[in-house]
Amino acid sequence: MNVEGLILDIDGVISRGRKPIERAIDGYRILKDVGIKTVFVSNNSTRSRRIMFERFRQFGLDVDEDELIIATHATALHIAKENGRTRVFTTGEDGLKEELINLGHELVDYRDAEYLVVGSNRGINFDIFTKALRLALNSEVRYVAVNPDRVFPAEDGPIPGTGLIIGALYWITGRQPDVIVGKPSKIIIDQAIERLGVSRERVAIVGDQIDVDVLAGKNAGIKSILVLSGVTNQENYEMKVRETGVKPDFIFRDLYELAQKLKSGK
Numbered sequence: 001m002n003v004e005g006l007i008l009d010i011d012g013v014i015s016r017g018r019k020p021i022e023r024a025i026d027g028y029r030i031l032k033d034v035g036i037k038t039v040f041v042s043n044n045s046t047r048s049r050r051i052m053f054e055r056f057r058q059f060g061l062d063v064d065e066d067e068l069i070i071a072t073h074a075t076a077l078h079i080a081k082e083n084g085r086t087r088v089f090t091t092g093e094d095g096l097k098e099e100l101i102n103l104g105h106e107l108v109d110y111r112d113a114e115y116l117v118v119g120s121n122r123g124i125n126f127d128i129f130t131k132a133l134r135l136a137l138n139s140e141v142r143y144v145a146v147n148p149d150r151v152f153p154a155e156d157g158p159i160p161g162t163g164l165i166i167g168a169l170y171w172i173t174g175r176q177p178d179v180i181v182g183k184p185s186k187i188i189i190d191q192a193i194e195r196l197g198v199s200r201e202r203v204a205i206v207g208d209q210i211d212v213d214v215l216a217g218k219n220a221g222i223k224s225i226l227v228l229s230g231v232t233n234q235e236n237y238e239m240k241v242r243e244t245g246v247k248p249d250f251i252f253r254d255l256y257e258l259a260q261k262l263k264s265g266k
């Protein structure tokens with residue numbers, strides 16, 4: 001397989017919601033034992049790295065903060081690379097705000113904003129939509145979305161993702177984001193590859209969704225590995241491949257089986 005670095009999705013790979021996938025935790029430890037470099041990449045648009053880091057600790061995983069790239073952080077980083085310290089208005093929650101502030105951006109009244117940053121918000125209201133609408137109508141304002149997720153699989157069933165806001169803004173203004181940072185965008189994947197410090201040919205992305213993780217791998221020009229421990233399973237695999245038109249390079253039951261394969265290959 002010739003892989004030295006892995007970009008690991010979190011939900012459906014290492015955990016389901018708040019619950020760790022036991023075999024996957026063991027699999028992760030095997031990867032570390034055989035010297036595979038790893039970085040976790042999540043499209044989450046409401047949590048900061050600090051919050052996710054605490055969750056990993058609850059799973060009994062000793063993960064470095066550098067080993068975690070969340071779309072909130074990736075967005076703040078991307079804006080900093082594009083424009084330096086920036087005056088931002090965001091629709092997002094505290095986790096996204098925390099990451100924007102951490103990277104030196106200033107959260108401002110919408111009238112003073114250079115950037116509109118759209119992230120999911122479980123308390124979205126008419127006032128926030130009105131401000132976002134006015135910014136989206138201003139072509140001088142750069143519009144960045146944290147991820148393109150339509151639906152988020154919560155424990156009690158699907159809930160709207162960032163797409164709730166992107167979709168509403170598109171319907172009322174005709175404008176789509178200038179930039180989308182989260183998977184399947186290559187922006188967040190390129191940040192992860194940089195973090196791994198491994199050459200692109202030796203990096204693979206591991207995830208449970210064909211239209212998110214496998215497609216992100218294709219967009220970034222790296223290998224993709226599908227695990228059947230989340231959204232995709234034996235029954236819906238063929239349909240998902242047909243829908244998206246992309247196929248993973250490798251398929252494993254879960255992270256444990258992948259780790260065993262990489263261990264035996266060493």
Ligand SMILES: [Mg+2]
Nearest residue numbers: 009011012208
């Ligand atoms: Mg997933």
